[in-house]
Amino acid sequence: MELEPVRFGPDDVTRTVSGTIPYGAPDWVYLPVEIPDGVNRITVVYRYDRPTPPPGHDGNALDLGVFDAHAGFRGWSGGARDGFTISASDATPGYLPGPVHAGRWHVLLGPYGIVPDGLPWTVTVTLERGPDGPTFVPNPAPHEAAGRGRAWYRGDMHLHTVHSDGRREPAELAADARAAGLDYIVSTEHNTPSAHAVWGAYAGPDLLIINGTEVTTRNGHYAVLGLPAGTWIDWRYRATDGAVSAFVNAAHKVGALAVANHPLASCKGCGWKFGYEGLDAIEVWNGPWTPDDEATLGNWDNQLVSGERWLPAVGNSDVHGTDQIVGLPQNVVLADRLDRDSIVAGVRAGHLWIAESAAVDLDFTASAAGLATAAGLASADSADSAADGRSAGIGERLDVAEDTAITVMLTVRGVPGGVVRIVTDQGRRLVTPVPATGVVSWTTTPRASRYVRAEVRRGDTMVALTNPIFLGRR
Structure with a gap:
């Protein structure tokens, strides 16, 4: 849906236009703005009516973004701001600094909810003329940090700052990540890569910052993790459009992952409706543990049982x-190094478990008879142990005959009073308090258990959750 263009005379500075988006309008309404030569700064402010909706209807809600006449996407703030400014030197967070090229720009209005009487809106565009100021210089984060070689690294891969609808400045988020004991974070602002250009000031040898985005559609959200700095992923489609696979494939071509976020979240447009074909992982735990997470975990486990393509849990x-x-929860990923590609590879392989905080630690292995030890296997070595074909770690397969006796061993630290659950394709097979030693072992065979995974809970609250170890030959 495109509206009549906004045009400026040679001496015009500000133009204000109004309209009403009718009930049942498309998801995206485009307001063309003709930018004349000589403009070095554009400011857009919008407002809209928000009457009390009648029963059974959503209230008015209107998102905001902009595309320019030259580069295309120039920014998005959804409903988090009432306007933006763009120039060659700076831009409102969520928007991309750069020259204000002459030509037809499009202010993007996204009606997220409309009452039956429609959504009245007003947009004011202000232009400033003159030479460009100093060119903005991006400062993206480096792709690696110091690390500890091949090890388990802790990170949070779904975070927001003022560059979308978060309240933290990037500096505050980085400080909180360090305070949480994280080794890495992934920047996932809604529908914009603007934060990618600033993270270099806050990364360091002790904190890897990976570029990503949360692609926020009207039918669910997915995180793209491991993007080259500045990469934008379009979000203007619904599940019925059949478009998501093209954008997931584009993410894969640059080495990134696509993760379905909070699939059963109840907020409008948050629940995942696209199916899981082509995705790389599922976010089964989002923030403090809730019934939504419990249901998502059950659905994910059902996919393991059904024999569908396995997607790691994050x-x-x-x-x-x-x-x-920050870091509630966090992903503990086995990676060769603390760099972007190694973290992405660890997540893709499912060499990952999830913890409530850095105070929680665990080892989880499965070994054929005779290889298990009372102390378990060292975490950093557990994935390597599969090389002999007689033991396996998280995300791996123990490739042994159907009736081979297998010892599953879980060592838990930092969860006094917790309860361990060992879960297989047959459901919960062991529920036991965490012993004083922290070590829980259980015996099975591939015939009895096609996979095994572990949970640690405090009452009904999840404290730690592993991805599966698969048992038996393919």
Whole structure:
């Protein structure tokens, strides 16, 4: 849906236009703005009516973004801001600094909800003329940090700052990540890569910052993890459009992953409706443990049982407000190094478990008879242990005959009073308090258990959750 263009005379500075988006309008309404030569800064401010909706209807809600006449996408703030400014030197967070090229720009209005009487809106565009100021110089984060060689690294892969609808400045988020004991984070602003250009100031040898985005459609959200700095992924489609696979494939071509975020979240447009074909992981734990997470975990486990293509489980904080806790939960990923490609590879392989905090640690292995030890296997070595074909770690397969006796061993630290659950394709097979030693062992065979995974809980609250170890030959 495209509206009549906004045009400026040679001496015009500000133009204000109004209209009403009718009930049942498309998801995206485009307001063309003709930018004349000589403009070095554009400011857009919008407002809209928000009457009390009648029963059974959503209230008015209107998202905001912009595309320019030259480069295309120039920014997005959804409903988090009432306007933006763009120039060669700077831009409102969520928007991309750069020259204000002459030509037809499009202010993007996204009606997220419309009452039956329609959504009245007003947009004011202000232009400034003159030479460009100093060119903005991006400062993206490096692709690697110091690390500890091949090891388990902790990170949060779903986070928001003021570059979308979060409340933290990037500096605050980086400080909170360090305080949480994280080795890496992934920047996942809604529908914009603007934060990619600033993370270099806050990364360091002790904190890897990976570029990503949360692609926020009207039929669900997915995180793209491991993007080259500045990469934009389009979000303007629904599940019925058949478009998502093209954008997931584009992410894969640059080495990134696509993760379905909070698939059963109840907020409008948050639940995942696209199916899981082509995706790389599922976020089964989002923020403090809730019934939504419990249901998502059950659905994910059902996919393991059904024999569908296995997608690793991940968990993230999805912080927005400053009262939310960075690293609750966090992903503990086995990686060769603390760099972008190694973390992405560890997530893709499912060499990952999820923890409530850095105070929680565990080892989880499966070994054929005679190889298990009372202390378990060292975490960093557990995935390597599969080389002899007689033991396996998280995300791996123990490739042995159907009736081979297998010892599953879980060592838990930092969860006094917790309860361990050992889960297989046959359901919960062991529920036991965490012993004083922290070591729980259980025996099975591939015939009895096609996979095995572990949970550690405090009452009904999840504290730690592993991806599966698969048992038996393919």
